[in-house]
Amino acid sequence: xxxxxxxxxxxxxxxxxxxxxxxxxxxxxxxxxxxxxxxxxxxxxxxxxxxxxxxxxxxxxxxxxxxxxxxxxxxxxxxxxxxxxxxxxxxxxxxxxxxxxxxxxxxxxxxxxxxxxxxxxxxxxxxxxxxxxxxxxxxxxxxxxxxxxxxxxxxxxxxxxxxxxxxxxxxxxxxxxxxxxxxxxx
Ligand SMILES: [Zn+2]
Numbered sequence: 001x002x003x004x005x006x007x008x009x010x011x012x013x014x015x016x017x018x019x020x021x022x023x024x025x026x027x028x029x030x031x032x033x034x035x036x037x038x039x040x041x042x043x044x045x046x047x048x049x050x051x052x053x054x055x056x057x058x059x060x061x062x063x064x065x066x067x068x069x070x071x072x073x074x075x076x077x078x079x080x081x082x083x084x085x086x087x088x089x090x091x092x093x094x095x096x097x098x099x100x101x102x103x104x105x106x107x108x109x110x111x112x113x114x115x116x117x118x119x120x121x122x123x124x125x126x127x128x129x130x131x132x133x134x135x136x137x138x139x140x141x142x143x144x145x146x147x148x149x150x151x152x153x154x155x156x157x158x159x160x161x162x163x164x165x166x167x168x169x170x171x172x173x174x175x176x177x178x179x180x181x182x183x184x185x186x
Contacts, residue, residue, distance in 0.1 A: 047086040047097075059085035061092075064130040071130045087131040087149035096135050096147035098154025098180040103143040104167065106186040111144065114161055118146060121160040125153045132156075151180040158182040 057066040058080035064087075067075035071085050090096065100118075107114060115137065122134045132153035138145045148154040155171065162169040167186030174181065 047090060053083055054081055056080040057083040059083065059088055061085070061088040062130070073127075073130055085131065087133050090149045091133075091135050094135075096149065097178065098148035098151050098182070100146045100148075100154055100158050100182040100184065101143055102146070102161070102184050104185040106165070106167065107144075107184075108142070110165070111139075114165060115144065117160055117164055118157050121157045122148075122153055125156050129153070151178070154180045154182055158184060 055067055056076045058077055060082045061084060064071045064073060064085045065075035065077055065080060066083065084092065102114065125132045129152065132150035133148065135147040135149055146157065158169055158171060161184050165186060167184055169182065169184045172181045173179065
């Protein structure tokens with residue numbers, strides 16, 4: 001009955017995991033099998049090259065401003081050229097850097113509370129780091145998937161939930177640490 005909610009641990013998987021969390025504590029463990037459906041070669045280059053352009057620039061979608069070599073929420077906007085920031089570009093391409101899947105009986109019973117924490121954590125993160133945002137939150141019958149524009153916000157969200165609600169968290173980096181797949185179960 002739990003088969004759809006438990007991890008599929010496979011010895012055939014390359015154990016490219018970083019950490020396993022059990023009850024909020026970091027442990028070593030085996031990677032869970034999962035198709036890296038959004039991890040593709042060369043993807044990161046597309047979004048990194050976005051950083052090499054004239055300043056100042058302003059993203060017409062979110063309003064972030066590129067000055068002094070980084071995207072910020074405030075800055076010189078005069079004479080700014082309009083360039084889609086990497087976060088909005090990823091969103092437009094539906095090409096997430098991070099994905100977190102939440103599941104389990106406890107999760108389903110506390111979904112609203114947990115997703116509130118997810119969204120609050122994102123709000124704090126993107127205040128300082130404009131390119132670290134939630135892309136989509138997709139609720140399914142047994143799980144909720146959260147995709148993000150950066151790996152740092154995905155990690156922060158995952159750790160915030162594991163710290164607050166314990167459970168079991170797996171994090172796995174891919175694509176030269178340009179992508180992060182996380183799964184939290186309780
Ligand atoms: Zn933008």
